Amino acid sequence: MLIKSVSQLIGHTPLIDLQITIPNNSHIYAKLEMFNPGGSVKDRLGQFMIQAGIDSGKITADTTIIEPTAGNTGIGIALATQQHHLPTILVVPEKFSFEKQQLMKALGARLINTPSELGIKGAIKKANEIAAATDNSYVPMQFKNPANPAAYYHTLAPELIVDLDEPITAFIAGAGSGGTFAGVTKYLKEQDPTTKAIVVEPEGSILNGGPAHPHRTEGIGVEFVPPFFKDITIDQTLTISDADAFKQVKALARTQGLFVGSSSGAALAASLKVAETLPPNSNIVTIFPDSSERYLSENIYD
Ligand code: MET
Numbered sequence: 001m002l003i004k005s006v007s008q009l010i011g012h013t014p015l016i017d018l019q020i021t022i023p024n025n026s027h028i029y030a031k032l033e034m035f036n037p038g039g040s041v042k043d044r045l046g047q048f049m050i051q052a053g054i055d056s057g058k059i060t061a062d063t064t065i066i067e068p069t070a071g072n073t074g075i076g077i078a079l080a081t082q083q084h085h086l087p088t089i090l091v092v093p094e095k096f097s098f099e100k101q102q103l104m105k106a107l108g109a110r111l112i113n114t115p116s117e118l119g120i121k122g123a124i125k126k127a128n129e130i131a132a133a134t135d136n137s138y139v140p141m142q143f144k145n146p147a148n149p150a151a152y153y154h155t156l157a158p159e160l161i162v163d164l165d166e167p168i169t170a171f172i173a174g175a176g177s178g179g180t181f182a183g184v185t186k187y188l189k190e191q192d193p194t195t196k197a198i199v200v201e202p203e204g205s206i207l208n209g210g211p212a213h214p215h216r217t218e219g220i221g222v223e224f225v226p227p228f229f230k231d232i233t234i235d236q237t238l239t240i241s242d243a244d245a246f247k248q249v250k251a252l253a254r255t256q257g258l259f260v261g262s263s264s265g266a267a268l269a270a271s272l273k274v275a276e277t278l279p280p281n282s283n284i285v286t287i288f289p290d291s292s293e294r295y296l297s298e299n300i301y302d
Contacts (some may be wrong), residue, residue, distance in 0.1 A: 016227025
């Protein structure tokens with residue numbers, strides 16, 4: 001394959017039929033988003049939000065791009081802004097992985113850290129403050145930009161329909177900004193209203209009403225209900241412990257040869273729980289957002 005830019009490698013990732021035997025003969029399929037060039041599902045978002053900003057005239061030739069992120073969205077944005085030579089400032093709570101922070105800098109972005117205890121809300125506030133003090137700046141703001149769910153509605157979701165070519169009984173995925181979950185859910189339910197949409201969060205995220213507290217599962221978990229959830233019907237919310245997520249991270253490496261991050265582990269743990277409750281021969285589709293290789297400094301296989 002001859003390409004002219006890594007941006008051509010975004011999307012069209014493989015969907016794997018996981019070789020996990022489920023007693024009722026259901027299958028779990030996982031979209032392997034670590035095969036995007038920036039290593040995560042958020043490359044789609046970076047490309048889509050920056051293009052939307054350019055198309056709408058909000059981004060011009062010398063606009064400074066500023067965004068709060070746990071890292072993957074920042075890597076996706078930095079990949080996109082590099083193509084357009086746009087200066088980029090990414091605001092990241094310091095708790096997020098060393099590797100993701102290194103990769104954002106490697107792509108040419110400037111990194112500003114915010115205190116871990118202020119969470120993603122602290123990074124959002126700081127990004128807005130920097131933008132207010134920066135001439136010709138633009139904050140894509142993944143947490144409320146309609147281009148976020150749209151990125152997944154127009155790319156990942158249609159790919160799932162083509163990849164599987166069978167009815168999808170349940171779609172199960174984590175939520176951080178909620179854009180991936182909302183965009184894919186909207187598309188899949190338009191195609192087949194019987195598809196169940198199940199959102200996954202770590203313990204310490206607030207969707208199931210539990211108290212907010214820190215968790216090791218990275219990139220998913222919310223401090224406020226994503227505004228995109230107003231546009232979709234969610235059939236179930238599953239809360240997965242860090243222990244259960246990391247157990248599946250290890251199992252996927254050992255039994256399937258798959259290096260996945262903790263949000264993928266949580267997605268599989270949730271899929272296995274749901275599989276027991278569905279009719280025989282169900283098709284469960286989930287998303288594995290990124291690779292374990294960007295979390296090795298956290299000793300996730302110990
Ligand atoms: N996964 C998104 C990001 O990388 C949102 C994270 S919010 C915990 O920025």
